Amino acid sequence: MERHQVAVYLGALATGALVGLAAPGAGPGLEHAINPVLAALLYVTFLQVPAARLLRSLRAGRFLAAALAVNFVVVPAVVAAMFAFLPDEQAVRMGVLLVLLTPCVDYVIVFSGLAGGSNHRLLAATPLLLIAQLVLLPGYLYLFLGSDLADVVEAGPFAEAFAFLIALPLALAWLTQAWAARRRTGRQAADAVGTAMVPLMAATLATVVASQVPKLDDGDSLGDVARVVPFYVLFLAVMAVAGLAVARLFRLDAPDGRAIVFTGATRNSLVVLPLALALPDRLAAASVVVVAQTLVEVVGMVVYVRAVPRLLPDPAP
Numbered sequence: 012m013e014r015h016q017v018a019v020y021l022g023a024l025a026t027g028a029l030v031g032l033a034a035p036g037a038g039p040g041l042e043h044a045i046n047p048v049l050a051a052l053l054y055v056t057f058l059q060v061p062a063a064r065l066l067r068s069l070r071a072g073r074f075l076a077a078a079l080a081v082n083f084v085v086v087p088a089v090v091a092a093m094f095a096f097l098p099d100e101q102a103v104r105m106g107v108l109l110v111l112l113t114p115c116v117d118y119v120i121v122f123s124g125l126a127g128g129s130n131h132r133l134l135a136a137t138p139l140l141l142i143a144q145l146v147l148l149p150g151y152l153y154l155f156l157g158s159d160l161a162d163v164v165e166a167g168p169f170a171e172a173f174a175f176l177i178a179l180p181l182a183l184a185w186l187t188q189a190w191a192a193r194r195r196t197g198r199q200a201a202d203a204v205g206t207a208m209v210p211l212m213a214a215t216l217a218t219v220v221a222s223q224v225p226k227l228d229d230g231d232s233l234g235d236v237a238r239v240v241p242f243y244v245l246f247l248a249v250m251a252v253a254g255l256a257v258a259r260l261f262r263l264d265a266p267d268g269r270a271i272v273f274t275g276a277t278r279n280s281l282v283v284l285p286l287a288l289a290l291p292d293r294l295a296a297a298s299v300v301v302v303a304q305t306l307v308e309v310v311g312m313v314v315y316v317r318a319v320p321r322l323l324p325d326p327a328p
Contacts, residue, residue, distance in 0.1 A: 012209040016121055017313055023213035024220055024309060031224025041222035046285055048218055050180050052211040053282075055204055056117055057184035059134055074132050074271075075139070077261040081275035082114040083143060085253050087151055089246065094155060098238050102293070104156075106300025107239055109287055111246060112151050113144045115277035118212055122277070122312045126319045128269035136274075141177050144279065172285050215281055216305070223302040226295070235296045236303040243307040250276040251315070255322055265325040272319050277312070280305040 012019055031038065090111050097104050116137045124130035187204070190197030254275035258268030280301050287298040 016125070016209055016212075017316070019209055019213050020118070020216055020309055021313075023217040024306060027217035027220030028224050030217070030221040035225035038222050038225040041218055042288060044218050045215075045222060045281075045288075046175060048211065048215045049281055049285075050176055052117060052208075052215050053176060054180035054183055055208050055211055056120070056134070056137060057181050058187055058201060058204060059208075071132060071135075073261045073263060074129070074267050075136060077257050077263060077267075077271045078114075078133075078136055078140065078274055079143065080261075081250075081254055081257045081271055082140065083147055085257060086114070086250070086275060087112060089249055089253065091155075093242055093245070097242065098235070100235065100296070102290075102296040103235050103239060103300055105152075105290065105294055106235075106287055106297035107242065107304075108152060108155055109148075109283045109297065110278050110280045110301045110304045112148055113279035113283050114140050114274055115279050116141050117215075117281060118309075118312075119273050119277040121208075121212070122316055123270045123273040126269050126273065126316045127266060127325065128273055128319070129266040130270065132267065133270050133274055138177075138181060140274070141282075145173050145177070167289075172282070176282055176285070216309075219281060219284060219302060219305065223299055226299050235300055239300055239303055240307055243304050244311070247276055247308070247311040247315075251318070251322065258323065265323045268323045269319050272323065273315065276315065277308060278304060280308070 090108065094104070094108075097107055120130045120134050120137075123133055187197070187201055191201040251272060254272030255268070257275065258271045261271075263271060284298060284301050287301045290297050
């Protein structure tokens with residue numbers, strides 16, 4: 012499964028779409044399953060970041076500075092340039108902002124590794140990127156939406172997402188690491204859980220798509236998706252160039268530079284989807300807009316895996 016991860020993920024997306032079309036009544040129930048499978052996925056992701064390595068990664072100054080710059084300076088600037096051209100519907104704009112302003116923390120590690128990027132450094136930087144985006148996202152939303160933000164966003168879902176999707180999986184992962192360091196059974200358990208990364212990612216993608224596809228029966232929702240797809244494609248194209256520029260600005264080697272390109276381009280649709288689902292009913296289209304980004308991005312990553320090594324070739328023989 013690890014050798015054929017891209018095919019597995021595309022198959023999961025297709026399976027989710029078929030389930031959503033064949034059994035639209037299951038959508039609400041599947042929505043409730045999103046948070047548990049996502050929390051399990053992030054637990055497995057964090058389990059592969061030893062606490063000691065995380066502390067060492069914080070000393071990788073240039074790489075971390077580049078990751079923070081591309082995600083929290085360059086990306087907001089790109090989104091700001093696109094914002095004026097987005098459809099006027101508040102739900103569509105909210106969905107686009109939620110997904111594009113938050114960097115990915117899960118399958119970016121996989122795709123970066125497939126392209127020869129420093130996925131171990133991205134993995135170690137994951138908790139920092141998660142915390143930074145949740146701290147900065149409300150401020151960015153206020154900058155884009157102004158006083159309208161208070162009418163559509165409540166602090167409760169954000170706090171719940173942080174506790175359930177970040178703090179709890181991270182704490183459990185570090186407890187598991189401590190157990191593995193002291194007991195042979197702990198090491199065996201950690202190794203066994205680590206093999207679940209690809210199946211959990213596939214399950215998460217399938218669950219998300221199956222729960223949201225029924226909403227496309229509404230002609231307006233389908234139109235919302237159609238209107239934002241070109242923006243998502245444009246974002247991927249622009250961020251390939253922008254990520255390359257940031258990598259060169261910070262004088263990173265080829266593997267680190269490739270990782271920066273990937274972290275700038277991939278977005279955190281799976282983690283922000285619960286936030287979109289928690290919005291008022293009049294903004295229900297936001298969740299469909301978020302899922303649309305996932306579909307575009309997974310296909311885009313197939314292109315990135317082949318293109319990024321050519322943009323940043325490794326000079327080593």
